[in-house]
Amino acid sequence: ARSTDVFSVGMTLYELLTGQPAVAGGNVFEVLHKIANQPFRAPSTRNSEVTEELDQIVMRALAKNPAERYADAQEMRRALAHHCRPSEDDATTQPSSDGSGAIEFLLNRMRHKSGFPALSGTISAINRVTAGPEQSVQALSEVLLKDFALTNKLLRMVNSTGYGHFGGTISTISRAVLILGFNAVRDMAITLVLFDHLHNKGQATKLREEVIHSLFTGIIARSLARNAGVRDAEEGFICGVFRGLGRLLAGFYLYDESLEVTRRIQHSALGEEAASKAVLGASYSEIGAAVARSWNLPPGIIAAMRPLEAEPPVKPENAQERLRLVAALAEAVSDAACAGSAPQRDKQLAAIARRFGAAIPIDEKKLLATANESVQQLLDDAAHLLGDSRTSRFCQGLRQTAGAAAADAMPDADTLERVIEQTTRIAASVAEAHEQEPAQVLAAGIQDITNSLVDNVNLSDLLRIILETMYRGMGFTRVILFMRDPRAFTLTARFGYGQDLDRIVGRLSLPFGRSQDVFSVCLAKNVDLLITDIEAPNIRARIPEWFRKASLGQTFVLLPIVLDNKPIGLFYGEKPLADELTVEAREMNLLKTLRNQAVLALRQRR
Template sequence: MTRPGHRHGHGRRLCNNPPTRRGMPRARRCRGADSRASGCNARICAPRRLTSPIPAMTLPPSDAPRHDPAPAAPDPAGDETDGASSSADRAPAAEPRQEALEFLLRRMRHRGDFPALSSSVTAINRITASESESVGKLSDLILRDFSLTNKLLRVVNSAHYRPTGSSISTISRAVIVLGFDAVRNIAITVLLFEHLHDKANAAQLKEEFLRACLAGLLARDIGARLRLRELEQAYICAVFHNLGRLVSQYYFPEESEDIRRVMKETGCRDDLAAQQVLGLSFEDLGIGLAEAWGFPPVIVGSMRKVAEGTVRRPDTLEGRLRALSGCANELCDAVASLPARERDRVIRHIASRFADAVPMTEDKVRESLASSIEELADLAQVIQVRLPATRIGRQLDHFIHATEGAAPPEDDAPLPGQLRERSQAEDAGAPAGAAASRLDAQAILTAGIQDITSALLEGLKLNDVLRIILETVYRAMGFKHVLLCIRDARGNTMTGRFGFGPDIDRLIRSVRFSLATQPDNVFNVATAKGVDILISDVDDPQIAGRIPAWYRQALASQTFVLFPLTLKNTPVALIYADKDRAGDIVIAEHELALLRTLRNQALLAIKQAA
């Protein structure tokens, strides 16, 4: 180990110095069938594009007795509605439906991005808010995705999420301030958009995604106005209410186009048209996927469509979420796709139909829609979608103008109003080049210091403050691992407590060393003397003998840095950070000063806790 300033030293103190498909022919009308009870103007038998084992299905005439091939699953909201039966009653038999679902899931798995999306969503769903370390686990999972982290932080700092004037610069603090469920839902929403991106299919995908997001925002806004407690559950339930339609557009774009054509030619609802083309409804596809992704039963159950007719006040959580999700999605479909005169009539009908289950006057519904549209504009700016350039954006702008009493713009005219203003701000804030895609380490460290100052003033728990500090170091410097070790006074040992990075749980269990031994290795030197040490290359002959055996057994990183935390000449903690390759850790003087400020904030938090 060499003294600072020796260029040849590799350990030094830190100092201030699928199969082919044939074309699908036009849908043909079946003879002698009246399908008015099924929601179609004419009964259809649309030839399918899929090569699958799914048997052909036909829709019975309205006067035919109903006999399902297999008993339908109990309807969780069956006692909440009257009028026509739900779409679950018209679903195909359980066995053919399951065969169709498995076939479609197999096709989806052949897309290279589907396993990654499934893995990410499933991993997030496995983390429950009841776990003691849920904040750290969720933060660590999100931080592994650079793009997801940046977009999520932009969302939580938007006016609709940020509850105070202070900004939030870390995922850990976002979870603490906004709540576990809110951050998890934002992460899943952004993940969905990040993965469901296809240039050849971009326009329609944006429409479906924005519509789903608007439904979620609307459900949460209505829930807040009704003083419901399950606001974040309402959001995610509404977003995923039409999951089947969204994933179909991405993974089966040609079949989705066939479904729209069948609907246009026959007046059939989308679920029935999907059943003809895909072999099962959008609803069943979405529910099957949600179950595969590990969503809880209460969310999966809420994805069932609400039956036609008056919707009664539900008496269960699942019923409330199902009614609210159904109402929000129907309102969004009306605003996003209907001309003004028909839109207003349908909004009145929806408000009346859900009046018992979702008690909102038509005026309050319109207020909630306007507020949710404004929030959608913020979200679109964050994820870099030009909302005014989309069909749904133009529809929403028409609605805003009508609500404000102004004349709506022409379809081909430049869009005035708030949506256009947001688009201009969005363009102005776009990165100038590839260099702008990397966040500046100094800026992240500075923002983190401000974040921690706010956390200390707010009196957050010690572990929460320390976790924010570690995350700031991890994200700013691009380390592979960042780990906090805490002194165990009983055994006079330093042990791993928590951190960030791949396989961090194993690393935490592996890091344990005695403080009673002589300072014969770099870890003991750092803690005993209270000095910061950077090891550029663990295999350098001048330093290799000072690397402890337990380190080489537990880690493969070739370079690391140590920041000890000392109170009254007694080591109380240690911050460890590493990278894979020798020489990869380079810390500029101004960055080192900020890192030491973070270390001092950690010491202050420990003093306050004591």
């Protein structure tokens, strides 16, 4: 395949630039495992003379997802030729006066920056998963579970105070989708990917402030959306966050120009839209909308980035216009909340209430209450997502604006600093809880499943939660649920998480009862088995030929599902290398409990 050829060239170029391979291992299986599961270090981390653009070329060629690589060798060759002999036009060409030309000029500059293709690829992959059929929930979970750091951050976010009204603790992506909704989880994931990309990078301080500002705007928008009767308040949150996408991206990829935009705003009568257009040839909102379209974000989010045409704003005629109005109102309230003093804030909120009053039922008192409530939510979410935010100027601005009212607005807290300190400490403990030992993750999943059983969740969703708990808890490379085919004496792979499932789910069948292989014995005798090495002398002959042809793991665990003495299914979890999978006694007991929960669910629904 062309994408494989590009990957091979990328590997060769990596070694030429650094003097060492991109990945090393003791044997072929270890190397393949690292290629599939571990991120590559940029060549510049091993050779400081490698430029940022060359880094980007190599890393794009080595992308895990073939769709994110160069389309073919010719495209990669052009990128290398451009790097070696950049055209004079690149240095001298300026954006045209035409808005679309300016946007394309800026987007091309961003595409050549390190990290932007990977960011775009990740967000596009998440967003390609659309709500609807069962398979979409499975597909979204698969995309998110490939990134354990993203999964943990997402679970911390759904368990934060902003979602406390749902009740209980959520420990799996599958249950998060069931409780919060498909779109809410997908949009949160996109937000986290963006924030993580911008956090702790160059120009970190300025970007951190912009990220916190965007997060605060989203929190306010969610509250306003609920009050405005928006059907899905989480859409308000994502629209509020992405309202400032153009500003965020400019601060990261077009840093010098973003500083000039800020300077013009401070020293002239220009607003942000006019100042950014004067400096860049396209406004921040136009840049944000263009990037959002390239990421295939929903039309409602893209529309929410545009400025309001009518002044004063008019009553929205449809749901999309309502979301756009809510996002614009949230942005104005966010700015007012850090105006510098309580009188200035109140004056701005009164002006905002008058400006938006004809379009949305709001008054100064409600806006003030929304702003004060959102401060506490911001502190909690900022601590969960960004760590210690005590040094944030934006948060300091909120404190200065709130003044003595901060303590009244936030009971159980003496000062804003104390709240930040408390939430940071809580976030640290939550982070530790989500970097748990396998037994802790399994136990949390069991509680999730118990709650789902009480809620009478759909059987397929329940089985996915069980699979996800096993996958995350044990760190399996692949976990599969086989279910009996009533038309044949076989079990067929029905669901799974992990690598290369397209060739397995719905295609791989497990015959049993006709031989003494480990699978048939496991099912016939209803025993749980841990096979540490399929090539061990006492095991080799018990490994069936169909298994070897399927190129599955060298070590695995089997948990049969038996109802009324009849085997109807099997949980299979594997790792690629012999002796790589170890299962402690407590972990095995918890895996058995998960299997027993599946048996109970199947029995209840017979």
